[in-house]
Amino acid sequence: MTNKIDQSWLLESATFSRPVIREIQRAAREGIYDIRGFGAKRVLPTFDDLLLLGASMSRYPLEGYREKCDTRVTLGTRFAENPLIIETPITIAGMSFGALSAQAKEGLARGATEVGTSTTTGDGGMTPEEREYSRLLVYQYLPSRYGMNPDDLRKADAIEVVVGQGAKPGGGGMLLGQKISDRVAEMRDLPKGIDQRSACRHPDWTGPDDLEIKIQELREITDWKVPIYIKVGATRTFFDVQLAVKAGADVVVVDGMQGGTAATQDVFIEHVGIPTLPAVRIAVDALKDLDMHRNVQLVVSGGIRSGADVAKALALGADAVSIGTAALIAMGDNSPEYEEKYNELGTSAGFYDDYQDGQDPTGISTQNPDLGKRLDPDIAGRRVANYLRVMTLELQTLARAAGKTNVRNLEREDLVALTVESSAMARVPLAGTDWIPGI
């Protein structure tokens, strides 16, 4: 029997903390880097570091539940014959069938449709269920081109050319063999059970000049009907956004480093890219510099969790946001309801990030049919819809408090920063001062 010792006097190394020691020893034992899902877990500057200024003597607030505060947004007004009209500025981000179960994809589609917003396909193509249950479906055009075909392209309500994502800008993807079911293999034209590498670069264009022609190709094939988005991971955001506009995007999607993933090296997730907070401000600056702000719409994503996050992103100049991880959590990901099952996998609710291994007890990030059955798409859809409604109500609450009849009337002037870092990144004054570092 081990005698318990008093640990209160023990000093843990800040450099070699217990998680660091554990990871070094795991790496030494297994000889391979850690691949996982979820998104960045490190502490980063976020929208929590900003505050909204409500109305007072110089601004008139709007009456809650009575005076209208419009949340409708139109995306893709630049060239498309049929822009996307969404009833709330919160959309569902691209996540693949393969990474997620068919039930999860259907749940996301049902939830988005219920509140009048869009959902997005992912690496692996468009499933019939997803199309059926999504009133507005954005079809991703990815480097792997898994499942890409002109019939689905023409069924899409918008096309999103994915250059990169926040969790791994500059990186491709890997769907490990254990998640390659017969259906996933067939959709991707690869044998069952092998690791499926998603390329990091598009196979048939390099650089923005080529991309301009590529976008024209997609417009020609779809007869110029639907908007074309370009999605980039947040890195050199100012230049990327300007090049996306030059290439002819109707909408630019900027995904900050808190953006989620189904499977990426931990070192990539935690050490590449910039947080969503500065990325929004830089993207807006880039659009304003071209006099294209509001002409080309900006969608931001990466760690959006609440109506407050949405309000602050819109105040910085975004037109809409996308959620991914938060939508999975709304469906039940990391729920304490599955604590026992999580324990069997050596983890705990709130910590689960092994989306890559296909054993998700909630039935969300899996291709195991038995696990997938645990997720009822109808219930999952209702949860997503409820969550989107709550976020929208929170957003309206904050916008009304700032005296706005439309959530997109929130502006940078409505914000202050709590920290020097967030003040510098968002270029809004430190609370109680008129000081912005670097200005």
Added chain:
Amino acid sequence: MKFDLAGQGVRELNRFLHGPDSQGSVVKVDNPSGSHNLAVGALQNCQVTIHGHVGYYCAAMNQHAEITVRGNAGPGLGENMMSGTVRVQGNASQYCGATAHGGLLVVEGNASSRCGISLKGMDIVVGGSIGHMSAFMAQTGRLVVCGDAAESMGDSIYEARIYVRGKVAGLGTDCIEKAMEDEHLNELEELLDRAKLNYSAKEFKRYGSARRLYNFDVDNASLY
């Protein structure tokens, strides 16, 4: 049906090819002048002949149409084709047949680098030689090369089959030469016949995946 691109726009041509009226039609396109995105997303059984050189992505995502280019083609010729036949009487630039799922693409001259990159089921027959990194990550489908192949052919290839008649400057990671069985000779004869190229299948060698990279193994780290 005639389109003279000296006066008409690319959009006019493509809209016609997307509509029901193009079914069974014979379309002549003059003065392409290297325009991009010609005959993209064609949907019907029809015959399209383009008299001159074409730019990027000609015949991309083709379904059913038989498209002939009497000239050279720019990058991305026949990318993501689903079915039908595309024939270029001259040379083709980079990434011809990229990610294509079905149909037949014939380049009578040479094809530049990354020919058949990420191929997903289509057949490509090149009368001349191909550039470097061709059939990179090619998943399934067949690439026939009647001339030579440049460096790193078939790098990270999956289940696609490559047949080369001439010299191969170098194989990419995990691509190896494989035995020519009767099955392969037969399918190659049939492909050469469809492409109207008069070579004997017996002159070719076959290449494909060693399948060592199908599941990540740290002991193969030096190969990546």
